[in-house]
Amino acid sequence: MATIRKRERKDGSCIYQVRWLQGGRGGSWESEPFGDEASAEQFKKLVDAHGQQWPHGWVKGQGFVEEPAVPGDVPLDSYATRYVDRLTGIDERTREDYHREIRIHFAVLKHTDHAGREHPATICTLTQDDVTDWVRAEEEGERDQADPEKWARRPADPKSIANRHGLLYCIVQAAIDADPQLRTMNCCKRTKLPRVDDHTVEEMTFLERDEYQRIAAEITDPDARDLADWLVGTGMRWSEATALRISDLNLTADRPSVNVQRAWKKAKKGTAGGAFYLGPPKTKKARRLLRLSPVQVEMARRLATGRKGDDYLFRAAMGGEWRHANYYNRKWKPAVEAAMKKGLPKRPRIHDLRHTHVSWLIAARIPLPAIQIRLGHESIQTTVDRYGHLVQGLDDDIASAVEAVMGVPAPRPGLRQVV
Structure with missing residues (x-):
């Protein structure tokens, strides 16, 4: 000692x-x-x-004593900004979102030296411990020093932390792949992140059929009711359903369907022409053909009668496309509140109609891979992570299937069969 x-x-x-x-x-x-x-x-x-x-x-x-500075080393936020500026294959709104993450959340990243002193992080000095400390700071948030009852920075949910960490991982990897090379190891590689699924289920609301009908009965506008029925009946995202045109319908085929090929996107701040624009769906697999039920075919034909191919399938009172805020505040929220006054125990969001659609499919024994295709999820893992817990309703069927196969014992070697 x-x-x-x-x-x-x-x-x-x-x-x-x-x-x-x-x-x-x-x-x-x-x-x-x-x-x-x-x-x-x-x-x-x-x-x-x-x-x-x-x-x-x-x-x-x-x-x-800190290690000698690496030639070409720059502050982390500067390197991250330059990395995002050079990204290709993303829209300007996504680029702006990445810049906001760097300004607000990467600013919390600090490098702690051997003596415990904090320094502004650079692309070369950032360590695994620094990243771990940053994840913890994101998870815990920061109280306002002037008023401890308020937040200076609110705690981030696990999904947001995972998304920001993914961006940081790519930025550090770019420094490894750079010529000349700035780093030899990715300090984000072994970060233990908060479990995303701890909060995923809590954020969803699943409606029983009668619960949805109680809300739908309070939507007095027929056009608004049609849109709600379509959302819960197809599982489409709001941005996809409200972007549908009459020309996207194929109602004369033996297998009537609708072609999902565009969605509303939020435009970059300050862009002329409004806050939203039409672009491709969320992922490549979100481009899909959705089979329509007879009830949906009947609705689509009714809405398409006398309309042009480039008209929106669902239109607001003045004939234009529906906007989420308008629909939510004037149609959906009043209907939900009215239903709650009459005993509805849940307060669903519009997006919960998509979750509800999935819960109905799982209850009908539709397998998750088929649900993945219908929803347009890029990966089956996304479908399993979000909705896999609902498949527990099939436990009895699984047990019965195992019993049917294993219920009759197979003959064992060395034992004489009694005839």
Whole structure:
């Protein structure tokens, strides 16, 4: 164990010398002086923690010394901004979202040196511990120092943290792939992130058929009711359903369907022409043909009668396309509140109609891969993560299937069969 020896100088000041046997018994004596007892005590603990060795990164007489700066090293936010500016294959709204994440959330990233001092993070100094500290800070949030009852930065949900960490991972990887190379390892590779599924289920509301009917009965506008019925009956996203045109319908075929090929996108701030524009669906697999039921075919024919091919299938009162805020505030929210006053125990969002559609399909024993295709999920893992817990309703069917196969014992070698 290291010890501290206090020595008084002629001027009355004191020096605190930490002494230890390098490597333990049999080693040579080493020492390091400090001007205050607290610093000496902290260093003593470091020596003990390092097995009676000089702490890694400590230079005698100087303290912890950072590694020499790597040529080309720049502040993390600067490198991240440049990385996002050079991304291809993304729309400007997505690029703007990435810049906002860098400004607001990457600003929390700090680099902590060996002595515990914090420094602005650079693309080369960022470590795995720094990333872990950042994830924890994102998860916990930060209280307003002036008013502890308020948040200076609210806690982030697991999905948001995972998305930001994914962006950071790509930025660090770009530094590894750069020429000349700025890093050799990705410090984000082994980060333990909060479980996304801890919150996914809580955010969803699933309606029983009679619960949806109680809400639908309160939607007095026939056009608004048609849209709600379509959303819950097809599982389409709001942005997809409200972007449908008459020309997307194929009602004369043996298998009537609708072609999902566009969706509303939020435009970059300051863009002329409005806050939304039409673009491709959310993912490649979101481009899909949806089979329509007889009830949906009847609705589509009614709405398409006397209309042109480029007209929207669902139209608001003035003949234009529906806007989410308008529909929510004037149609959906009043209907939900009216139904709740009459005993509805849930407060669903419009997007919960999509979740409700899935729950009805699972209750009808539709397999998850088929649901993935219908919803336009890029990966089956997305479908399983969000809705896999609902498949528990099939436990009895699974048990019955196993019993049917395993119920009759197979003959065992060495046992004579009794005829």
